[in-house]
Amino acid sequence: MMYKTLNNGVEMPMLGYGVYQTPPEDTERCVTEALQLGYRLIDTAQAYGNEEGVGAAVAKSGIPRDEVFITSKVWVSNMCCERAKASLDETLRALGTDYVDLMLLHQMMGDYTGAWRALEEAYRAGKVRAIGVSNCYPERLVDLCCLAEVPPAVNQVETHPFRPQRKAHDVMVDLGVAHEAWAPFAEGARGIFQNSVLAAVGEKYGKTPAQVVLRSLLQRDVIVIPKSAHRDRMEQNLDVFDFELTDEDMAQVAGLEDPSFPRIFDHFDVATVKWLLGDLVHQQQLGGAPLY
Numbered sequence: 001m002m003y004k005t006l007n008n009g010v011e012m013p014m015l016g017y018g019v020y021q022t023p024p025e026d027t028e029r030c031v032t033e034a035l036q037l038g039y040r041l042i043d044t045a046q047a048y049g050n051e052e053g054v055g056a057a058v059a060k061s062g063i064p065r066d067e068v069f070i071t072s073k074v075w076v077s078n079m080c081c082e083r084a085k086a087s088l089d090e091t092l093r094a095l096g097t098d099y100v101d102l103m104l105l106h107q108m109m110g111d112y113t114g115a116w117r118a119l120e121e122a123y124r125a126g127k128v129r130a131i132g133v134s135n136c137y138p139e140r141l142v143d144l145c146c147l148a149e150v151p152p153a154v155n156q157v158e159t160h161p162f163r164p165q166r167k168a169h170d171v172m173v174d175l176g177v178a179h180e181a182w183a184p185f186a187e188g189a190r191g192i193f194q195n196s197v198l199a200a201v202g203e204k205y206g207k208t209p210a211q212v213v214l215r216s217l218l219q220r221d222v223i224v225i226p227k228s229a230h231r232d233r234m235e236q237n238l239d240v241f242d243f244e245l246t247d248e249d250m251a252q253v254a255g256l257e258d259p260s261f262p263r264i265f266d267h268f269d270v271a272t273v274k275w276l277l278g279d280l281v282h283q284q285q286l287g288g289a290p291l292y
């Protein structure tokens with residue numbers, strides 16, 4: 001395993017297991033298998049509805065809690081100080097743990113600076129070991145880093161061979177924020193698992209296109225959290241530490257970048273933003289705590 005030392009000194013595994021779109025009833029089984037195979041970073045979120053399955057698998061695994069790194073994320077409907085605080089307590093309850101290793105703001109929407117204050121408070125109280133953001137574009141990241149008392153340790157953004165996020169990566173490096181890739185396989189788009197360039201690079205090492213993708217991201221100092229419901233693929237995705245891509249291989253993978261690749265969640269599209277904000281608006285209509 002490779003580890004990333006975050007800007008507060010916390011060590012984070014650089015390859016983990018994501019559970020987005022893993023049905024709640026299948027999550028305990030999937031995470032149990034992932035832990036058995038050696039994964040020690042699990043990425044969940046309030047919005048995935050499967051924090052309880054993650055917590056149950058970790059608790060039953062027999063692996064000491066401090067050897068598993070758990071990430072969760074505050075959803076848009078909780079994006080203000082008071083709601084974020086309450087939602088973090090609910091996350092801890094669902095996970096059955098008294099701390100989360102990394103808590104992220106899932107989307108930079110609503111009163112995310114208020115929610116950030118809640119994460120800072122939780123960090124100081126020892127409820128979270130590190131705090132960070134997701135889907136945070138360079139200009140907002142700079143803004144948050146300037147405002148924050150505790151700077152974000154991680155930024156989790158869509159990153160894969162078709163959208164490698166090179167400029168955003170440089171900003172993150174400059175700000176001391178670790179880059180974490182979501183959808184490292186672009187969720188399987190464009191036949192990535194049969195891609196001829198990736199296959200040719202992998203053939204030299206007896207590795208699959210999926211393994212070449214993960215290895216290339218790790219060599220760019222990007223943390224990866226591939227998802228698979230299948231044990232053989234989970235195993236394959238973890239088996240990337242016994243080979244190294246050359247500069248030439250890395251250039252081949254870099255050549256797959258395509259600015260026309262559609263964003264999986266387009267945060268620059270008004271309809272998508274409205275849709276993501278739907279939960280927050282709904283909470284407002286219910287007359288809950290003020291959101292600003």
Ligand SMILES: NC(=O)c1ccc[n+]([C@@H]2O[C@H](COP(=O)([O-])OP(=O)(O)OC[C@H]3O[C@@H](n4cnc5c(N)ncnc54)[C@H](OP(=O)(O)O)[C@@H]3O)[C@@H](O)[C@H]2O)c1
Binds near residue numbers: 017021135157226234
């Ligand atoms: N912060 C955010 O906004 C955000 C957004 C999306 C995702 N995420 C996080 O990032 C994680 C990963 O992203 P993702 O789940 O969207 O997509 P992904 O990891 O890019 O792709 C998952 C897909 O690839 C397939 N797959 C996995 N390994 C494979 C292999 N070795 N060979 C062939 N197929 C393989 C899986 O199928 P099977 O399951 O059938 O094997 C699944 O359909 C998520 O689980 C979540 O934790 C975060």
